[in-house]
Amino acid sequence: MNRNDYVPFQSEILEIVKHTEIEYTFRMSYYGEVKPGQFFEVSIPKFGEAPISVSGIGDGYVDLTIRKVGKVTNEVFEKYKGEYFYLRGPYGNGFEVNDHKGNELVIVAGGTGVSPVRGVISYFADHPDECRNFTIITGFKSEKDILFRDDFTYWRKKLHVIQTLDAGTETPEHKVGLATAFIPGLELSDVNTAHAIVVGPPAMMRFSVKALLERGFKEEHIWISQERKMCCGLGKCGHCRIGDKYVCLDGPVFNYTEGKNLID
Missing domain, CATH: 2.40.30.10 (Translation factors)
Incomplete structure (x- = not known):
């Protein structure tokens, strides 16, 4: 319709x-x-x-x-x-699942940043044979702030899940510390072809991408979402404009080769 x-x-x-x-x-x-x-x-x-x-x-x-x-x-x-x-x-444009099929994929998401990537995670949890290796690193403030608990229970059975808390007690399900601290230790068969998606608060995204690049990820294999800049959806109000881009129209999902230049 x-x-x-x-x-x-x-x-x-x-x-x-x-x-x-x-x-x-x-x-x-x-x-x-x-x-x-x-x-x-x-x-x-x-x-x-x-x-x-x-x-x-x-x-x-x-x-x-x-x-x-x-x-x-x-x-x-x-x-x-x-x-x-x-x-x-x-x-806006979204995440293309087909971009990541057949590759190793790492998703780093903080807090409500899990929401826009939940569909990608769920797809590969249901089709684990379509991805060579899949790791999710998520960060929440505390145990009471965790979203999608039932999903995480299912995802842990299918994928490699690292769930971090800013504060609290470490358990078999939760590690304590910043999500970015677990990027250097990622086990990958070939970092040159591995893909990554990063969504979350600006500081978390900035340091996560920095850690991924230091780990050896290529810029063209990293995707980010500028969802926090979304506004009217039509590019008419101008509030989402960064440089010559309108997040509502050109994003909110950007490949990092383009997204790195969107300095607000």
Whole structure:
């Protein structure tokens, strides 16, 4: 179905999953093409709209993981299963799973940065034979801040998962320390062909990419997401502009050869 990109459409809340006190996943009805790393504008009449990354894709739905941080998202948390949001999108370019098939892949994600790459991780967890080696390094502030717990339980059975906490007690499931500290020790059969994806807070992304380059990854084999710069989705408001690029249109996913020049 063709939609006007400027006009929101109604989407039913099919399910709500609570991860933490301020982070829920809303499963929204949706039929259409969408990729991990793309985003929707979620709106509530009289309250405004907010850009939210796709955190899951299925038959007739998309998952949107939302943090309660402002006027619009506060109102989002007052909604219940069977009620509706209005959506625009999907916008931007996403992660192409096909880019990584047959390669070793490392994903480094911090906090809610797991959301836009969840679809990529889930794909290779379901198709482990399509990737030579897969490592996920995720960082959360504490044990109570972990998202997608059920997914991590499944992913640990299929992939190499390193889950770090900024603070707390080390357990068989959790290591304590910054995610970047575990990049130098990555075991790879050929770093020259290995791929990496990095998503998270700006400082975490900067130091993660630096560590990957020092480990021997090639710039052209690293992808990043500038999801924190997403705004209107259409490149009209100008708030996402960095240099001559519009994150809403040219991103939010960039190959690092291009993304390294996006200095805000």
